[in-house]
Every structure is written in C-alpha cells, then in structure tokens.
Amino acid sequence: MATKRLMKEYNSIQKALSDTQEYENIVSLEPTGDLFSWCGVIRGPSNSPFQAGTWKIKIEVPQNYPIAPPKMKFVNKLCHPNVNFQTGEICLDILQNQWTPAWTLLTTMSAILLLLQDPEPTSPLNIDISNLLKSGDIKAYNGLIRFYTHKYAIDSV
C-alpha cells in the first residue's frame, strides 16, 4: 500500500520544495536507499534561538504507512522541551495518537518546525529546558538553546 503513496509524495515534495516559499525552512527531504527510510534536513527559523542551526531528521516509514505514522528522530543534538536531548526522540501528538492518513511526510516536517517555535511544556522530554520555559525566564531559555545550537547544529549537515 505504502509504495505508490510514497512515490507520489516523493514527486510532490521535490516540486513543493523548489516552487514554494511555504517550506523555506525545509532544506531537503529525500529517501535514503529504499522508500521506507528517509532523511530530512530543517533550518532553524529566523527570529528564533534556533536560527543558523541545521538539523538532520531520520525518518522510518512503516509498511502500513500512511495508516500508521512514520517514526521521526533528530540525528544531531537539539535542545528543546519536547525533544529528548540524548536520543533525539520527538514528543509530538501527530507522530503518535493524533496521526491521520491526511498527514504527509512533508506536512509532518512542517509540524516539527512549528513545534520548534511553539513548544508544549506540559509534555517535556527535556526537563531542564522545560523548567526554564515554565519559570518564564525567556532570556535563559533562549540563551541555553543558542548555546546548544552553536555547539551541535552549525555546519552539522
């Protein structure tokens, strides 16, 4: 079931990335090897502490995609309340129980970009940065993220 759909997604992704401004922070999104493992690269949005960083996202597509969601994981370290700093796991509802076949790999990448700017502190995977955010110390929050962005996400890809 998944192959044709992934082929179609592949075609539309290349078109969307080159033709529209909508996905300006998605640098690339391509299969590696077969159609069931992909690699995506995103750029930190400007006017965010992630600015200037680039992150690689490893994507595993299950056989029953798009009934089941793809598995996505950050490869280089990202400091964010909903991302596990050690493993790169992402806590995002659409990657779990809120997934529907209406999502695509591309729109899911967009959702991850949105999550960067709009963290969900109630379901933290990184307690330290989450607590900074909850305490309202935005200066420290941005500072710490900028520090890790420069340490792990400059020239990383």
Place this chain on the structure above:
Amino acid sequence: MSDEEFEYTDDSDSLYSDSVDDDNFKIEDSLVKHDIVQYKQHTTREMMETLHKKCTKLSEVLGKPHDYVVTLLQSYKWNSEKLIEDYMDDPQDVELRLGLSTVKLNGEHHENTGLQTYTEEAPFSCFICCEDKLESYKLKCGHEFCLDCYRTYLNEKVKQANVIKCPSCDVALTPGDIDTISGTNGSSVLLENSIKEYVERHKTYKWCPSPDCNAIVEVLNSSDIAHLVDTNQIPIVICSNGHRFCFNCGFESHVPAPCNVTKQWINKCKDDSETVKWITTHTKTCPKCDTSIEKNGGCNHMTCRKCAYEFCWICLGTWDNHNNQYYQCNRYQYEQAEKNNKSAKDKKLQDEATKKSLQRYLHYYNLFNIHEISTKQDKSRCDVVENTVREVQEGVGISWIEAQFLVDSASTLLNARRVLKWSYAVAFYCDRGYSLDLFETVQAGLADAVEALSLLFEISDVEVIAKKKLNFLNASKLLEDRQRAMVLATEETINNGTLRL
C-alpha cells in the same frame, strides 16, 4: 473536555440500574461471609446487550437513530447523564464536537455517501494509497477512500476504544459505517473494546483475573470495600464461571490472608524471586535411593518407584511421621534454626539475623510454592479423573448425577489447597506466641486433610473410584471442616494482634 469529567463512582448511572434481581447470585459458601459484598455477575456479551437496550431507550428520548446514539454514548464513555445534560443544553454543539453533525459541512452537502463503485475505465484514485481502485466509501464530509485502505485503517482503530473518525477530518463513523466497510461485525469489536475501557475506568467493575475468563463482576456496595479491607475482611466475589477472586486486589481468592498481607507477600516474593528460584524445581531425588522422582499429582505423599520408600515431598522425611500424627513439616523449626545460628559464632549478629530471616522466609515460601504447584497438579488430576468417569458413564449409561461427588470433591480440594497455601503467607507475618501455636496446629490439620483427599484423586481405576465414593465424601467433609477452622484460627490470630507487617 477532560477525562475526569467522565469519571463518576456513584451507581446512579450504572449500566445495570434497571437490571434484574439482586439476590440471584448470593451463593451459599461456608467460607466467606458473602453478604459483606453485594455484587452482580456479568458477561461481556450481556453487557453489550444491556448497552444496546440503553441506547434504544435513549434513541427514543432524543428522537435519533440507534446507531447515532451508540456513537454519541461511546464518545461520552457511556455516561448517559452527562450526555443528556449537554445535549439538552446545546445539541448542535454536541453534534459538531463529536463529528455527528447532520447539518451541511464546509458549506457542502454530500448526498451520495456510503459504498461507491467505479469502473476500470474510470477508477477511483485513493488519496491514502495513491492507487486506482474500484470500490470506495464516502462519509458525509465528502472524504472518500478506497475500501482496502479503510479496512486497514479500521483494523488499527478498533483496537482502541474511541469513536473512529474520518481519516481526513473529525466526522465520526457510526457502527453502520464500520460494519459496511469492514464487511464483518467490526463495530461490535469496537463496542467490546469500549466496554473493556468502561470496566477498567469504573471502580465498581472488575474483570475476573482467571486466565481466559472474561466475566465481569459489579460490586453494588463499592463504598464499603475500603472499610472491609481496613478491618481485615476479604471482599471475595465469584464470577459467572465460578472463579473466586478478591475484588479489592483483583487477584485470586487469598482467604484467609487479609489483603495487606497478600500485597506484602506478593511483593516480597517478587523481590526475592531470584534467591528462591532453585526451590521451584519440580523434581527431587528419593531421600533413600537417590532415584530422581517427578511429582505427577498434587499429593505430597510420595512413594519412590524404585525402592518404594514413602516420604513427604515437603520435608523429604519419611511418611511414617506424617501418617498418624499431624503434619510437622509446616511448622518452622525455630529450635533448629536457633541452633544453626548459634554454631556460626564467627558471624556477626546482624548476619545471623539476616540469615535467620531469610531461612524463615524460604521455609514459608517453599511451602507456599509447593502448594501452588500442587494446585495445578491437583487440577489436572481432577480433570483427568472426571473425564475418565464421564467416558465410562456414557459407555454404561449411568447418569452424571451419580458422579457429582467427584466434581464437588475436586472443587473442595482446589479451594482448600488455596486456603492452605495462603495460610503460609499469614504464618510468615505472624509473631510467635500462643495463638501461632494454635494456628500451626490447625494448619497442620488442614494440610493433612488436603493431602488425604488429593491422594484419592491419584486413583485412576474408575471402578475403584466408584467403590470409594464414601471415602471421597468423608475426606471432603473433613477438609471443609478443617478449612473453616483455618479461617477461624486466622481471624483469631489477627484479632490477637499477632500480625507484623
């Protein structure tokens, strides 16, 4: 809308508020005071039927189709009061929120919903699989997907208990949609899972913990359970398949051990399981000739096949000591342990205490475990004997009533051995003293009677069994008496404040 809003513990919205007679299930039981827990037995199937009845009633009240009400109620986790309240308040809001709105969606109105068929020349291009297909299903939102994709989607979703939504938007699928798409009774699978969730969410319901049993027990005086447990009473219930379990622990009946003893004992056994793994072996060697002996039945009176030496499986001592007087092997030999510890002079005091407590624990664990294993062996022996007798009867044409004593004896044996088993957990948490002496004497008597009846089930010759009917009856009677004495002795011991948790 948080989940908590749906939580309610009062019985007012019980699925069975208008259900049948209460006294139906007050089963006479000499062991447990059954009136302390008032309960009803249910089966999943019966709960489904009651739910459907409830939906029919509600569909009349709301003037909506049955299917529609099922989905509504399912969204409300079967809390009809909350549903009616919200619905009376603002029906449109409820419908929109749950994806059940019948008004035009997105300004469009899709007339031609349901199953769709296409031709090879003009096939349907499915958004999910991106393939050309001939069959599809369309919901009133206008979203349409091929049947193959829809089926895969439903297979995933029925595993959860939630209302299933359109793969592309929030419109809910009704049981009718689900059944048409799946081509089977997919909606009842979903309903069943929804009931499972309902039972798990409500403190008044519990699943029978017995493996492969999906009977449900509903307790009517659930507010009393906490008090019962606090006062060391055990809220035992019996499921519609005859399994006894503790409603508080959701665990097999642990009479005479109170719930707190049970919990501590189970945790202790879990923690120490590595240490005692060696005990659980099913084979031992004959203490006389060293022949390896496998334990077949549940009886602990062993006879070596090779040298005919009769010994006790628990203490490996000669059975002679066990025959005439009461079992001694259930009594932890304190004097012996004392001696052992004194001889280890070079050890620190603390070491001795640890060792002593471990020895003591191992002693009771060993007994507990032996009877757990024996219970399983008893069970298979009883099954074999009952089956053999039934076969012979069918051949000869004798009525089954004649052999009812075997069924009764088997259940007496299994219950009594379980009581004996749990009495060792109680003994472990008891301080030594006068009442423990009494306790252990009664315990030894019970162990004796258990083995006596268990031994009768080792007979495989049907004719001999028939001749021994009176022996079965007498052994059962004795066992029931001693089991009752065990429960009383435990109560006495606990009331004397001898329990140390």
